[in-house]
Amino acid sequence: MQGLIRNHYYKIVSKLKILLIFIFFTGVSILIFGGREEIPLFAFLCINVIGFPFISSIGLRKNNIDKWNRYILSLPVKRCEIVKSVFATQAITILIGSMLSVILFLTSFLIHGFAFYRYIDVVLLFSSAIGISLIMNAIFLPISYLDSNDRTEAMSIISLIISVAIMLGLIAVINILIEKPTDMQLMIFATGNLVLAIAVFLISCSLTVSIYSKQDC
């Protein structure tokens, strides 16, 4: 699986060079000009944790036109490893995006001071963004294996919208159930949210393995 993840790494770096450069300069700009405000930090988090994996998932999706996908099947790799490598790569991109955001947030707090109302707000933001990204991939990647043609780019956007809607729905439910949640309750919600998103992501991986193992390519 190492070789397959290395393959994805080269693909992401070659296709997303401009985005990565954009992320770098955006981060530097926020540190210089906008670190006192919540919104630039929130935007940076969204670009890194949602935007970057979103674009990466479109690049890594199964594509019947791409003959390299067919060639990979002749290599000494199992179909389940091919699928798992895609999911692992997406998990890594979400992790990298999160780490870059953590670094920026901490650096910004050191330079400009704490920009948010409460510390728990930062935790909730990260939990929600990571959750959206994981659920988006959990919806989109199996679909791309079921129906690998150009329509899947539209499906990726729909997957993103659905995952955002699910997250907002969960937040709305908590707000309805608990009128003034304490920091501890919000921390439990953030943790539960993350655990749920990870579970959905892992189930989606198993489902996609099952889909791909039965397919002609």
Next chain:
Amino acid sequence: MNSTLILKNVNKKYEKSNFAIKDISFSVPEGSIVGFIGENGAGKSTTMNCILNVIRRDSGTIEIFGREMTDEDIDIRENIGVVYDSNNFPEYLTAKQLADILGRIYSKWDDFCFEQFLRRFGLPESQKIKSYSRGMSMKLAIAVALSHDSKLLILDEATSGLDPIMRDEILDVLLEFVKQENHSILLSSHITSDLEKIADYIVFIHNGEIILNKTKDELIYEYGVIRCSENDFHNILSEDILSSMKKDYQIDVLIKNRKLIEKKYKNLIVDSVSLDEIMLLLVKGERNARID
């Protein structure tokens, strides 16, 4: 003689197009080159994809190195080198990056061997594959196929679209590969001249069915073509006719056992026949029956 690859009664049907390969049976003996020929759309790639498990066959058996290969049998795929007709590798990679990827996949990947092939073929290590010409891409694919101690090469139209000099160079490399006793090649092509040069066996597929499976020498030396008038054609017994094709002023008749036919029909001239012409007569002519 042991066979590296054995196909028995392999069937695969595409529901959408209704195209099917039917009862495909042939083998690739150890140490030999089998040429797999057929016109475009005959079923060559479908057969190759069934062999490699890229597509699932409906029925039949395919044994590679004595075993049926499933998705789990990665040890079998370690010993198979594959070359497809075009764009084997992503354009954003360089040869060096490709080696980095494949070195982590193949347990017997040989970086030194790969670099030697790159030097021999004049391929730049650090240039993106998108800047390679078609010939360079093919050479790269062959370099990869030969750099992990493979025992069986499967080439699907690997020489299509290449100039004669490039094709000759690649054929020389393939001949070198098969010099080792336990190395074999299955080479599909519609360029029959390439197969005439290097193949030991010829398997001909047409409309999804194998209609010819012979040694190359038998085809070249024992098969022949009679070019005769319509009158003379009616004097030829139907059991002697494999296939016939009417042209403007003559009828071309494909026959077997050239020496016997020459003695039998002394007034007719029996010419030697190329694989090209055999293919043409079998596809476009009126065939008598399946040729065994």
